Amino acid sequence: MAIQIEHLTKAYAKDAPPALEDLTLEIGRGTFGLLGPNGAGKTTLIRILATQMLPTSGRVTVEGFDLETEREAVRRRLGYLPQHFGAYPELTAGEFLDYRARLAGIYKRGDRSARVDQALEDVGLTEVRDRKSGTFSGGMMRRLGIAQAILADPDFLVVDEPTVGLDPEERIRFRAILGRLSTNRAILISTHIVGDISSTCEEIAVLAPRQLVYSGRPEAFIELA
Known part of the structure; x- marks a missing residue:
């Protein structure tokens, strides 16, 4: 499995319920959907997997690298699209990506191009x-x-609420792009839109507040619902 999550708990305060509690999950290559309402813990899990915060307890490995003790190795294998993404408006698409490639450590001009x-x-x-x-x-x-x-050709891509605010045509186009990119990597799609999951993902996990309530094929979940 590309990502192993074992008994993961995240609490923001000692006297408050944890945002995630004893979560165990395996994510393989291909597209994997993370579905749940607001407040279910999706954003917390995404931020942990994107190395933006550490869990309170439990263990996460990405391609065998421990997220807590080998964070730089995990980051080199990670691509991340947050829900609220912005670019410098005065830069062209090519200029912006060239800048991002430099930040990713791609220093040779030919390689960046x-x-x-x-x-x-x-x-x-x-x-x-x-x-x-x-x-x-x-x-x-x-x-x-x-x-x-995807500039650094990551093994693991995390995409948070990718189609919110998009019209139907762009939503279909975006799903198709993610499908093509999943042939040689693991892609985790976090969303509250069932259509994003059912049409794109091979496996899904469903979070209710703090806990995992379903893991498996999306069509089986839709039948249960």
Whole structure:
């Protein structure tokens, strides 16, 4: 399995209920959906997996690397698209991705150029690479967000609420992009939109407040619901 989560608990205060409690989950390669209402703990889990916070207890490994003791190794294998993604509006798509590639440690100009070209092609933005991102639609910005997340060719991609606010056409386009990108990596999609899960994900986990209530195939969950 690409990601192993074992007995994970996250409490923000000693006298408050934990945001996550004793969560155990395995995430393999392909698309994996994390479904649940607001307050179920999805954002907490996403932030832990994205190395933005540590759990209170439990263990997480990504491709065998411990998230707590080998954080830099995990980060090198991680791509992340947060729900609220923004780019510098005065930069073109190509300029922004070149900047992000430098931050990712891709210092050779030829390597950066190749990675930027590939990322733009993967998300269907090649033809607008010279447009300033400030002129992009919401759907184009989400695709630019995916492009920056895959620049370093990560093994594990975390995508938080990827289709919120998108029109139906852009939502379908975005789901198709994630499907293509999942052939050689694990992609975790966190959402409260059942359609994103049922049409894209091979396996899902459903969170109720603090706890896992279902793990398995999406079609089986839909039948249960």
